Amino acid sequence: MSGFGGYQQCDATALAARIRSGEVSREDVLQASLAQLDAVNPRINAVVHDMRGQAAASLPGLPDGPFTGVPFIVKALLSDCAGEPIGAGTRLLQTVRAAADSELVTRYRKAGLVIVGRSNTPELGLTSYTEPAVSGATCNPWQPGLTAGGSSGGSAAAVAAGIVPMAGGGDGGGSIRIPAAFCGLFGLKPSRARVPSGPWPGIPWHGLVQEHVITRSVRDSAAMLDAVHGVDAGAPCAAHSPVRPFLAEVGAPPGRLRIAYTARALFGKGRADADSVAALEDAVALLGSLGHELVEATPALDAEAVARAFFVMVAAEARADIEWVAKTAGVRARMADFEPPTWVLGLLGQSFGADRLADACRVLDGAAREMGRFHAGFDLLLTPTMAAPPHPHGALQPTPAEHLLMRVLGRLGSGHVFRALGVVDEIVDKAFAALPYTPLFNATGQPAASLPLYWNAAGLPVGVQLAAAYGREDLLFRVASQLEAARPWFACRPALASAP
Numbered sequence: 001m002s003g004f005g006g007y008q009q010c011d012a013t014a015l016a017a018r019i020r021s022g023e024v025s026r027e028d029v030l031q032a033s034l035a036q037l038d039a040v041n042p043r044i045n046a047v048v049h050d051m052r053g054q055a056a057a058s059l060p061g062l063p064d065g066p067f068t069g070v071p072f073i074v075k076a077l078l079s080d081c082a083g084e085p086i087g088a089g090t091r092l093l094q095t096v097r098a099a100a101d102s103e104l105v106t107r108y109r110k111a112g113l114v115i116v117g118r119s120n121t122p123e124l125g126l127t128s129y130t131e132p133a134v135s136g137a138t139c140n141p142w143q144p145g146l147t148a149g150g151s152s153g154g155s156a157a158a159v160a161a162g163i164v165p166m167a168g169g170g171d172g173g174g175s176i177r178i179p180a181a182f183c184g185l186f187g188l189k190p191s192r193a194r195v196p197s198g199p200w201p202g203i204p205w206h207g208l209v210q211e212h213v214i215t216r217s218v219r220d221s222a223a224m225l226d227a228v229h230g231v232d233a234g235a236p237c238a239a240h241s242p243v244r245p246f247l248a249e250v251g252a253p254p255g256r257l258r259i260a261y262t263a264r265a266l267f268g269k270g271r272a273d274a275d276s277v278a279a280l281e282d283a284v285a286l287l288g289s290l291g292h293e294l295v296e297a298t299p300a301l302d303a304e305a306v307a308r309a310f311f312v313m314v315a316a317e318a319r320a321d322i323e324w325v326a327k328t329a330g331v332r333a334r335m336a337d338f339e340p341p342t343w344v345l346g347l348l349g350q351s352f353g354a355d356r357l358a359d360a361c362r363v364l365d366g367a368a369r370e371m372g373r374f375h376a377g378f379d380l381l382l383t384p385t386m387a388a389p390p391h392p393h394g395a396l397q398p399t400p401a402e403h404l405l406m407r408v409l410g411r412l413g414s415g416h417v418f419r420a421l422g423v424v425d426e427i428v429d430k431a432f433a434a435l436p437y438t439p440l441f442n443a444t445g446q447p448a449a450s451l452p453l454y455w456n457a458a459g460l461p462v463g464v465q466l467a468a469a470y471g472r473e474d475l476l477f478r479v480a481s482q483l484e485a486a487r488p489w490f491a492c493r494p495a496l497a498s499a500p
Contacts, residue, residue: 007032026069033071046157068112119154149179162497174438181385181463192445196232268307270436276384279454309363315349375469385463
């Protein structure tokens, strides 16, 4: 590794400090990252587009930022890099190149990051697992036969496997928090409109999606949010500015907080298994030992109604995304160019009327109002992140019979057929069975984070989730750093991360 053997022992903040002091060169750090990429990526398929040439060329002219010289990977969805394939996990965009950097990538570069590649993602980021037909499944570094989660599974796998100390992700229903939970990492979804989304019009998925990073340390997440947050040109709204830098909240005493906890579903019909309940109970005990007041309480939400409204919104956005992909590629949208579940979801979105979409918006906005009332009595809400630990590849994929039905009905070209068959509720229940907790906070716009505090008997990470009132990332960083200090997780790494 060109004389630099400490790469795996550093988070991004520590790496930047060592580069800044002259203890190690930018070149040596980059070579350490690329050596790990070459050693482990063939086994986990985390990075699907290599940018090492551009990374090496960028080293002499890097700006002076908080992460100057630190290797970084961006997700191949939303975070466009000028001149590089758009990707998005879909076949049509594998050779279509972005005209310019997205605003977030521009801010990553200003922070001094060295982008070494783009990570695997499911088609259009639509699933909680990363198994796109175009580039294959991403494997969990803890156990390669299991999923790394999605849709930012490639990013999480790259961090857990030691390729980079942190990587970019996007979260529309848990897509930062899910892979963070499955890969034993820290993953924060910021408040709605905290992070810029330009040049995408509005906020992706009608405000459900936020981008940020998956990290090994809390301080890296806070420092990165300091580097990139803030309104960009033409943004329809913005989160209020923090009172002080987010990094200043790391290690700051949170005081005695009133924290609600629940294992009951907040979204859909899913139910936490024994490992997820055990992780929750362990976190409750740990927070109690730190002096916080823990109260078992569940927000007064109709979890099934919220899930159905969320599905309507995502289906409508999926149809719009399909049309956008086809237009960007210069072709007409055809079933043959998309995976069957993507195409069918788009057909359903096309079949819902404007009144149904407006009603869905009202249901989701009502959930945000309820959570605002809930947080008037509680500082934080603690839940499991997922219903269960990482599952084997293919476990959530449609069955062969379901694939056949999708292809047959997809050729009919109408989502009304699915609705006439009365299978939409069944589709919703199956789609969200593993996600009883994360999507709610995309609907409400609140910040939420998955923390790696617990490992099960099989040695697999099982995340827990903390959510705060809108705009209160400061409180999440204080408590997350308190938990990190009480039970350090940085050294908990899969054996794969020791390669080469």
